[in-house]
Amino acid sequence: xxxxxxxxxxxxxxxxxxxxxxxxxxxxxxxxxxxxxxxxxxxxxxxxxxxxxxxxxxxxxxxxxxxxxxxxxxxxxxxxxxxxxxxxxxxxxxxxxxxxxxxxxxxxxxxxxxxxxxxxxxxxxxxxxxxxxxxxxxxxxxxxxxxxxxxxxxxxxxxxxxxxxxxxxxxxxxxxxxxxxxxxxxxxxxxxxxxxxxxxxxxxxxxxxxxxxxxxxxxxxxxxxxxxxxxxxxxxxxxxxxxxxxxxxxxxxxxxxxxxxxxxxxxxxxxxxxxxxxxxxxxxxxxxxxxxxxxxxxxxxxxxxxxxxxxxxxxxxxxxxxxxxxxxxxxx
Numbered sequence: 377x378x379x380x381x382x383x384x385x386x387x388x389x390x391x392x393x394x395x396x397x398x399x400x401x402x403x404x405x406x407x408x409x410x411x412x413x414x415x416x417x418x419x420x421x422x423x424x425x426x427x428x429x430x431x432x433x434x435x436x437x438x439x440x441x442x443x444x445x446x447x448x449x450x451x452x453x454x455x456x457x458x459x460x461x462x463x464x465x466x467x468x469x470x471x472x473x474x475x476x477x478x479x480x481x482x483x484x485x486x487x488x489x490x491x492x493x494x495x496x497x498x499x500x501x502x503x504x505x506x507x508x509x510x511x512x513x514x515x516x517x518x519x520x521x522x523x524x525x526x527x528x529x530x531x532x533x534x535x536x537x538x539x540x541x542x543x544x545x546x547x548x549x550x551x552x553x554x555x556x557x558x559x560x561x562x563x564x565x566x567x568x569x570x571x572x573x574x575x576x577x578x579x580x581x582x583x584x585x586x587x588x589x590x591x592x593x594x595x596x597x598x599x600x601x602x603x604x605x606x607x608x609x610x611x612x613x614x615x616x617x618x619x620x621x622x623x624x625x626x627x628x629x630x631x632x633x634x635x636x637x638x639x640x641x642x643x644x645x646x647x648x649x650x651x652x653x654x655x656x657x658x659x660x661x662x663x664x665x666x667x668x669x670x671x672x673x674x675x676x677x678x679x680x681x682x683x684x685x686x687x688x689x690x691x692x693x694x695x696x697x698x699x700x701x702x703x704x705x706x707x708x
Contacts (some may be wrong), residue, residue, distance in 0.1 A: 380573035382450035386461070388429045389698060393691025394666045396421035397684070398524060398549055401669050402531025405542040405616040409677055416479045417531050419608065420472050424499070424527055427468035428520075434461040434508040439572045479534065479553060492533035499526035508597060515573040517561075519555035541614045545669055551607045552665055560643070560658045566590060590649040593621070597644040604640045609634045611668060620675040629671055636664050 388395065399417040433440075433451050433558070440446040442471060450456040464668060476496070480489055503523035510516035528549045532542045562569075562578025567585040581596040611629055615621045638663045643654070670684035677684075 378700075379455055380567075381698065382453070382455040383524045384695070384698040385701075386430060386450040386456055386464070388431060388624060388680070390692045390696040392425060393607055394662065394688035394696075395425040397666070397688070398528035399531030399534075400684075401545055401549075402528045402533075402542065403535055404673055404677055404680075405545055406532045406536035406539060407676070408535045409680065411673045413479065417534070418477055419528075419649070420475050420479070421527065422674075423468045423472040423475070424496075424503075427465050427472070427500070428503045430461050430468070431504060432523060432526075434458055434465070435508045439574075440453060442568075442572055472496075476534075476661075478540075485526070488535075488537065492530050495526045495533060496530040499523045500528065501630050502526070511572070511576070513572045514580045515577060517554055517558035517577060520557055521550045524553040525550040544610045544613050545672075548607055548610050548669065552605050555600065555603045555607075556658075556662075559596075559603065560654075560661075562596075563590070563592065563643065563646070564654045564658065567651075583651045588648055588650075590646055592644055592646065593632050600644050601640060602636075604637055608637070611672060614672065621673075625674050627672060629668065632664055632668050632671065636661055636668075639664070 384390075399421045400414050403414060403417055429568070433449060437449075437451045440449055441454045446452055451458060451461055476493070483489070500523075503520045506516050506520040506523065509669050525546050529538065529542070529546055532538050558577045562576055562583055565574075565615055566578055566583045567590075570584070577599070578596065581599070582591070582593040583596055584591050594618050611633060612626075615626065637647075639657055643661075646654070659697065666688045667685045670681040673684075674681045
């Protein structure tokens, strides 16, 4: 059972309900609503996310051993071997491309599908560079952000030409990933990243922890808030240019965006370094963010949007016990 729990942690099983969804959103943005096709895209998204996280754990195992708090990670504790992690990565690559061609079974490999292949290949390359060398390159967070945005774009290009809605969600995906890694991750790990010799935007900007206090410079706060405000603009852009909507839908989006910005203010104005509190703020913002794109898509997909809203939360509740950890006590 211990090894089973370790593999559930290694694969980030509880988070896959949200992490695997970008290519599904991509397909929906160009008018694809077939449950069968969307399910295959979800599997491809899940395999891509697993590959990225396992490769990251593999690359960081020696550095993680320097931090006591990370000794419970499956590769650091030795419950799962590094060789097994490599095997998981190889299997994910093989299965992802198997499901890609299964998705297009019986169809002609036209220019769009070829572009989709190029995009997901680039997503894999950029994500791999980030995972293997990201801690040595300040600004590498942009690589993983582009990688995740390309994974979303793959879902759209698999079926049709991108629309304005597609590009709006593309940049939203980029922003969310960049913020998650550069801002949230930079603050959360500021107490030990310098010990590990990490080079990132947060440390380069002057974010530092001294005892129980955390110092977040004004320009880093502006960087984090800028990403959030740009994302808020992107949320409403498609409606300005013709995407149908209802007043309650716009009101709900305004409410969700306001909550995310409120959480952002709480995060960026922290004075005491409390990792547990920081994790809760990050997790809360993540669950809210996962809801925003489905709400944007309500006029296109109707009730399917509500399924997409509750999927990450329900998935998390169902699969977290398999890791042997408590609900809403994230280990990041």
